[in-house]
Amino acid sequence: MTERVQVAVIGGGIVGCSVLYWLTKLGWRDVLLLERRELTSGSTWHAAGNVTYFGHYSSITQLYVNSIKTYLQAEQDSGHSVGFHAAGSLRLATTGKELAAYRRLTPLYEQLGIEYRVVAPQEIGEIHPLLVTDGLFGAAYTPSDGHVDASGATHAMAIAARSHGARIKRQCPASHLKRDKGVWQIITPKGTISAEHVVLAASFWTRELARQLGLDLPLYALEHHEVVTERVPELAELDKEVPTVRDPYAPSNIRQEGDGYLCGVYESNPKFWAVEGIPTDFAEELLVPDLDRLEPHLLRVMKRLPSFGSAGIKAVNNGPICYTPDGCPLLGPVETHDGLWLASGFAIGIGTGGGSGEYLARWMSDGEPAYDLPIVYPSRFSSALTREHCLNLIKDTYVKGYILPSSD
Numbered sequence: 001m002t003e004r005v006q007v008a009v010i011g012g013g014i015v016g017c018s019v020l021y022w023l024t025k026l027g028w029r030d031v032l033l034l035e036r037r038e039l040t041s042g043s044t045w046h047a048a049g050n051v052t053y054f055g056h057y058s059s060i061t062q063l064y065v066n067s068i069k070t071y072l073q074a075e076q077d078s079g080h081s082v083g084f085h086a087a088g089s090l091r092l093a094t095t096g097k098e099l100a101a102y103r104r105l106t107p108l109y110e111q112l113g114i115e116y117r118v119v120a121p122q123e124i125g126e127i128h129p130l131l132v133t134d135g136l137f138g139a140a141y142t143p144s145d146g147h148v149d150a151s152g153a154t155h156a157m158a159i160a161a162r163s164h165g166a167r168i169k170r171q172c173p174a175s176h177l178k179r180d181k182g183v184w185q186i187i188t189p190k191g192t193i194s195a196e197h198v199v200l201a202a203s204f205w206t207r208e209l210a211r212q213l214g215l216d217l218p219l220y221a222l223e224h225h226e227v228v229t230e231r232v233p234e235l236a237e238l239d240k241e242v243p244t245v246r247d248p249y250a251p252s253n254i255r256q257e258g259d260g261y262l263c264g265v266y267e268s269n270p271k272f273w274a275v276e277g278i279p280t281d282f283a284e285e286l287l288v289p290d291l292d293r294l295e296p297h298l299l300r301v302m303k304r305l306p307s308f309g310s311a312g313i314k315a316v317n318n319g320p321i322c323y324t325p326d327g328c329p330l331l332g333p334v335e336t337h338d339g340l341w342l343a344s345g346f347a348i349g350i351g352t353g354g355g356s357g358e359y360l361a362r363w364m365s366d367g368e369p370a371y372d373l374p375i376v377y378p379s380r381f382s383s384a385l386t387r388e389h390c391l392n393l394i395k396d397t398y399v400k401g402y403i404l405p406s407s408d
């Protein structure tokens with residue numbers, strides 16, 4: 001039996017649930033989300049949950065800002081906690097050039113109404129008393145961002161969307177997609193769904209779904225580690241939660257998790273995962289960690305934060321993370337396929353997923369984007385991009401994740 005809906009969203013991570021939530025907020029009722037396994041079972045469940053107002057590319061800062069707003073709104077709409085900790089963030093300047101770039105961003109934050117200050121090393125030490133500030137030029141400080149519970153935020157949006165009429169089918173993978181007589185047919189083990197619009201929000205799996213339609217999307221997965229420490233007495237003794245520190249020197253991000261630290265590392269020799277295809281039985285799994293690859297970077301984190309070095313390691317989580325050649329998502333319509341939309345390729349999907357769901361849902365509602373954001377349009381990549389070139393660009397983007405682009 002074929003079920004008809006207006007919109008089918010494929011993928012129940014934070015991004016798919018955000019699209020679903022925003023569609024219902026904008027009045028769409030006949031919307032259905034299909035999830036292969038359980039909500040969050042892709043990359044979302046193991047994400048550190050960092051959400052910052054500091055956009056790597058200043059042009060997508062609005063997506064970061066709207067993401068935190070979205071999660072807090074979804075918490076109110078659903079009554080389900082998103083676990084937001086407004087501990088703030090410090091983006092360290094290790095060169096004068098970085099500091100100058102941070103200063104240039106001040107008017108943008110004034111315009112967005114977000115508290116943002118460029119602070120001197122002495123003030124960094126007051127904000128984060130455990131950080132070694134020697135050699136720093138300063139930092140960009142956003143006092144009111146922090147981290148969320150990524151699963152909590154996903155479920156809050158899903159609950160709120162459901163209460164506005166959306167439906168969610170779990171354990172229901174979309175196995176085949178085709179366009180027939182002007183509508184999309186989605187084949188699942190539980191029957192066929194026909195939809196006017198399809199949103200592919202299936203992260204690195206989107207590459208495989210899109211390939212059935214003759215599309216070669218530049219999306220691949222890399223391994224990405226986070227290190228969780230045991231209790232750190234110096235942290236536990238402070239009377240406040242310390243902010244997340246993003247350090248171009250390591251490069252890494254490190255925040256407080258309970259009375260310990262949680263550190264995400266961007267190593268210089270990253271490893272791709274499942275380039276030839278995602279294993280069909282891949283479930284809520286972590287990959288084998290490789291501390292040797294992380295070691296030079298962790299040593300740098302220890303120099304900056306000696307209390308990290310003296311703490312025992314509680315866990316090392318290695319999970320797949322989706323990347324595009326420029327690190328920005330593919331968000332918007334596929335110009336060659338009517339009614340097909342992409343919300344995939346998110347490397348910073350917790351940080352930008354909430355705002356991206358809004359951006360896409362408004363575009364679907366209004367027929368045009370609310371504002372120009374070519375840096376996320378799927379059409380920005382040439383179909384002539386070879387796999388080798390694509391993988392090289394992704395690697396470079398991952399490694400240079402904390403180096404500010406010269407312009408955007």
Ligand SMILES: Cc1cc2nc3c(=O)[nH]c(=O)nc-3n(C[C@H](O)[C@H](O)[C@H](O)COP(=O)(O)OP(=O)(O)OC[C@H]3O[C@@H](n4cnc5c(N)ncnc54)[C@H](O)[C@@H]3O)c2cc1C
Nearest residue numbers: 011013014015036042043044048049050174348349350351
């Ligand atoms: C260790 C680690 C730490 C991270 N920390 C952060 C962080 O602090 N902040 C941040 O912003 N980002 C972080 N990330 C990245 C973040 O996890 C991702 O950007 C985000 O989860 C992507 O969300 P998504 O919804 O696009 O994809 P996913 O969460 O992967 O969701 C895709 C969903 O699609 C489903 N699916 C796939 N194929 C099908 C199909 N055929 N039919 C139906 N459903 C299907 C999957 O089961 C899955 O649930 C981290 C990543 C890693 C690995």
